[in-house]
Amino acid sequence: MVTRAIVRGVGHYxxxxxxxxAEFEASLDTSDEWIRSRSGIERRHFAAETETTSDMAIRAARAAxxxxxxxxxEVDAIILATSTADLTFPSAATMVQAGLGMTRGFAFDVQAVCAGFVFALANANALIATGMARxxxxxxxESFSRILDWTDxxxxxxxxxxxxALLLEAGQGEGNSDDRGVLAVDLNSDGRHRDILYVDGGTSTGSTGYLRMLGKEVFRHAVEKLADTAHAALEKAGxxxxxxxxxxxxxxxxxxxxxxxxxxxxxxxRVIVTVQDHGNTSAASIPLALSVGxxxxRIQPGQLVVIEAIGGGLAWGAVVLRW
Structure with missing residues (x-):
């Protein structure tokens, strides 16, 4: 018998x-047709002025x-994937812990941009597999609307x-691909490509900065690396x-x-697609899609699910799990 990290609950906000x-047409040289044809995006949600990343995380966590x-x-740990934490420190995860009224366990952030949820899920799986958390x-x-250049x-x-949010719980499996829970993980990064997707702010500049992206380069890397990491994770799971x-x-x-x-x-x-309604929500996009699915x-117990993502770093990876 082996310990598996099994999905117990899911939720979103x-x-x-x-x-x-169409709202962008008043201030930019763009159109609904231009945006749809290049991205498939039709609409997105923006946080209210007083709404923080941790506020949204708390709402999603409560739903899960x-x-x-x-x-x-009854939870041992919180891992929050975000690139837009409320403050430089403390971690937004500890703010979620307090906001939920959770008085035990531990909480920390993971920052791998759009691949953040995959990396966070891999960390959670490791904590459960080693018995450090049940x-x-x-x-x-994410509140990416706060790091966007509205002229770009x-x-x-x-x-x-x-x-x-996903709630993972330890369960017993036979050690084969029929088990429920996380079956395999594949993680990768390559810092040589940091200049194709980054935020031009931080402690080195003394400012928050704005997101910068070389779209064609990101597209090329994404198409190549996403399928490869998904295949690698599937191969690890047999x-x-x-x-x-x-x-x-x-x-x-x-x-x-x-x-x-x-x-x-x-x-x-056989693909869950929500980009038309949410836009790119970075580390939030996969758990949002899982919750909507x-x-x-559509997503039923016992089904095999593959998640994969790539983000700034570059960082990319995939997780194979049986729901």
Missing amino acids: LPARVVEN LADAGLAPD RVLVIGA RGTCVLFGDGAG LTGADVDWLVPHQANLRIIKATAQRMQLPMD KAQG
């Missing part, structure tokens, strides 16, 4: 403000706890805000693309999603 593509039927103090809340939450039509129309029930990719761009699915020989009716009745 989206800010109330919905921004349609309710789905699992658990109280905050239940872990894994959250992705190549970036500011692509991103949105929101949060999603599975192939033919075994996959659902691909839940990072929701950055519909063209990237379609190209990745094609390279994996998966039809689009379950709420729609």
Whole structure:
């Protein structure tokens, strides 16, 4: 018998403000058709002025706890994936811990940009597999609207805000690919490509900065690396693309999603797509998509799910899990 990290609950939160593509036409040389054709995005949510990343994370965490039927103090750890924490420190995860009224355990942030949720899920799986935690809340939450250059039509129309969460719980498996829970993980990074996707602020500049991206370069790396990491994770689990029930990719761009699915020989009716409604919510995009997929009745217990993402760093990876 082996210990597996099994999905017990899932939830998400989206800010109330919905921004349609047409809203950008007043201030930018762009159009709804231009944005849709290049990204597949139709709308996105932006956080209210007083709404922080940790606020959204708390809402998503509460939804996941309710789905699992658990109280905050029944959780051992919180791992929050974000690139837009409320403050430089303390971690937003500790703010979520306090906001939930959780008086035990530990909490910390993971920063791998759009790949953050994959890296956070890998950390949670390791904590559970080694017995350091029994239940872990894994959250992705972002307020990217606060680091966008509103004069750059190549970036500011692509991103949105929101949060999603999974509650993982230790369970016993036979040690084969029929087990429920996380079956395999593949993580990668290559710091040589940091200049194609970054924020031009931080302690070195004394300012928050804005997101900067070389879109064509990011697209090229994404299509190549996403399919490769998904295949690597499946191979570690002793599975192939033919075994996959659902691909839940990072929701950055519909063209990237379609190209990745094609390279994996998966039809689009086996891919969860939410980018049209959420935009790119960075580390929040995969848990948001998982929560929506379950709420729609598409993702069912026992099904094989592959998640994969790439973000600034570059950092990329995939997780294979049985729901």
